[in-house]
Amino acid sequence: MDWVSILPPLIAILVVFWRKEVIIALILALISSELLLALQNNNSLLIGGFFGSIERIVTVVTSAGNSRILMFSVLIGALLAYIRESGGVAATVNMLLNRGVAKSKRQVGLLTMFTGTAVFIESNMSVLTSGIVARGLFDKFKMSRARLAYIIDSTSAPVCILILLNGWGAYVLGLLSNYELEQSAVSILWGSVAFNFYAIIALLIVFYTIVFDKVHGPMKAAEAELKQQATALEAGPAATKSRYMLVPLATLIISMIGFMVWTGDGVLANGSGSKSVLYATILASVVAYILLLSGKRFSHHELMDVGFKGMGELLPLVSIVLLSLTLGASLKDLGTGTFVASLVGDYLPIYLIVPVLFITGAIMSFTTGTSWGTFAILIPIGVPLIQALGLPPALVVGAILSGGIFGDHCSPISDTSAVSALASGCDLLTHVKTQLPYALLGGALAIVCFFIASVVMI
Known part of the structure; x- marks a missing residue:
C-alpha cells in the first residue's frame, strides 16, 4: 500500500490547477496525509485527520528553523512597505534610468539576473534582493510581474547549487561525507557542477528570454494581458531619495553575509541560512525605519501603521509557506519521498540509472516541495550504486542535485515558489503556471543530457 503515499501531493496539485486555490489545496492534502498516517498507525480517523493536522502545524511552528522562515516571511512585508512608501523605489528607478544602467527591457532583465546571481549565499535572499531591485523597473518597462517571478526563481536555486560556497554546498557535502569513496566528498561535489544539467539549462533559458526578449506559453499571455491594461503604472508616492531603498537593501545584503560568517563560526559555507536571513531582514527593517523617521516624512505611529499594513498584505502568502512546510513534514512521515525513490528499480539498464535518478528526484521534489529533502533521500540511494556498479560519482550526484532543483523550481507547494511570488508581487498560481x-523544457533537455553522458561515460 506504499503507493497511497503519493495521493496527498497529487490532491494538492490537482486542486491547485482545478480550483485555482492554493491554500485549500494544501489543507486538503495535509488532512489526507494525516488520515493516511492515522490508518497506518491504527488511530482514530477524526483524531488523526483533523486534530492531527492541527498538531502537525503546531509541531512545524515549534521548529526553530521553520519559525525563522515564517518570521522572515512576515517581517519582509514591513521592509517592502517602508521602501515602497518612502518613494525610494521610484527614485532608484529614475537614477538607474538616468545613469543608463537600465535603458531597455534587456538591460533590466540582465540587471535582475545579475543581482540574483551575485547574492548566491541563500536562495530566499537571492529572490528577495533581486525582486526588490527590479519591481519598479519591470513596471516602468511594462514587463509582467510573472516574468519577474520567473527570472528571480530560475536564477536563485540554480546559482546556489552551482556556486556551492553557501549552506547548500555545506549540506550536500555533509551528506556525501558519510560514505567512503575513492574520491573525496569535496572533489565529487565540485565535479558535480559540470553535470548539474538542469541548473545550467535553467539559467541558459532565462538568459535566452532576457537577451532576445522572447516569452512563450502562459507567460506570453500574461505579458499581452499587461499591455492591454491601462498604461498608467501603479501610483505610489512621488520619488524622494534613492537612499531610502538602497541603504536598507545594502544593509540586507551585507549583514546577510556577515551573519552567515558569524553563525558559521567564521566559515561562510557553514552559516545558518534561516538565522542569517531573519537577522538581516530585521536589521534592514530597523535601518529603513530610522531613515524614514529621521527624514521627518513619517511619524513613529505612521511608520508602525505602514509596517503592520505591509505585514498584513503578506499573510496569505505566509499561510501558504506555513502549510507547505507542514505538508512536507507530514509527507516525510508518510514516506512519500521514500516510495518515489524506490521507483528506481534494480533491473534498469546501467545507462538508464542516471537519467532515472534525475526523473525520480524531479518527481519527488515536485510532489513534496523540497529539494533538500530529496537530496537527503536520494544520495543514500545513489552512493551505493556508485560503489556497486562503478558509476561516475560526479555524474550521479549531479543528476540527484538537478532533480531536486527541478521540483524546487516549479512545484506549487514549494516554499521557494511562494517566496519568489512574494518578492515579485505576483500571484503564486500565476507564477507556477507561467514558469512550468x-x-x-529544461527538465526534458536535462534527461537527454544525462542519457548522453551516461552512454559516453559508463
Missing part, C-alpha cells in the same frame, strides 16, 4: 513550461 520553461521548467518542463
Whole structure:
C-alpha cells in the first residue's frame, strides 16, 4: 500500500490547477496525509485527520528553523512597505534610468539576473534582493510581474547549487561525507557542477528570454494581458531619495553575509541560512525605519501603521509557506519521498540509472516541495550504486542535485515558489503556471543530457 503515499501531493496539485486555490489545496492534502498516517498507525480517523493536522502545524511552528522562515516571511512585508512608501523605489528607478544602467527591457532583465546571481549565499535572499531591485523597473518597462517571478526563481536555486560556497554546498557535502569513496566528498561535489544539467539549462533559458526578449506559453499571455491594461503604472508616492531603498537593501545584503560568517563560526559555507536571513531582514527593517523617521516624512505611529499594513498584505502568502512546510513534514512521515525513490528499480539498464535518478528526484521534489529533502533521500540511494556498479560519482550526484532543483523550481507547494511570488508581487498560481513550461523544457533537455553522458561515460 506504499503507493497511497503519493495521493496527498497529487490532491494538492490537482486542486491547485482545478480550483485555482492554493491554500485549500494544501489543507486538503495535509488532512489526507494525516488520515493516511492515522490508518497506518491504527488511530482514530477524526483524531488523526483533523486534530492531527492541527498538531502537525503546531509541531512545524515549534521548529526553530521553520519559525525563522515564517518570521522572515512576515517581517519582509514591513521592509517592502517602508521602501515602497518612502518613494525610494521610484527614485532608484529614475537614477538607474538616468545613469543608463537600465535603458531597455534587456538591460533590466540582465540587471535582475545579475543581482540574483551575485547574492548566491541563500536562495530566499537571492529572490528577495533581486525582486526588490527590479519591481519598479519591470513596471516602468511594462514587463509582467510573472516574468519577474520567473527570472528571480530560475536564477536563485540554480546559482546556489552551482556556486556551492553557501549552506547548500555545506549540506550536500555533509551528506556525501558519510560514505567512503575513492574520491573525496569535496572533489565529487565540485565535479558535480559540470553535470548539474538542469541548473545550467535553467539559467541558459532565462538568459535566452532576457537577451532576445522572447516569452512563450502562459507567460506570453500574461505579458499581452499587461499591455492591454491601462498604461498608467501603479501610483505610489512621488520619488524622494534613492537612499531610502538602497541603504536598507545594502544593509540586507551585507549583514546577510556577515551573519552567515558569524553563525558559521567564521566559515561562510557553514552559516545558518534561516538565522542569517531573519537577522538581516530585521536589521534592514530597523535601518529603513530610522531613515524614514529621521527624514521627518513619517511619524513613529505612521511608520508602525505602514509596517503592520505591509505585514498584513503578506499573510496569505505566509499561510501558504506555513502549510507547505507542514505538508512536507507530514509527507516525510508518510514516506512519500521514500516510495518515489524506490521507483528506481534494480533491473534498469546501467545507462538508464542516471537519467532515472534525475526523473525520480524531479518527481519527488515536485510532489513534496523540497529539494533538500530529496537530496537527503536520494544520495543514500545513489552512493551505493556508485560503489556497486562503478558509476561516475560526479555524474550521479549531479543528476540527484538537478532533480531536486527541478521540483524546487516549479512545484506549487514549494516554499521557494511562494517566496519568489512574494518578492515579485505576483500571484503564486500565476507564477507556477507561467514558469512550468520553461521548467518542463529544461527538465526534458536535462534527461537527454544525462542519457548522453551516461552512454559516453559508463
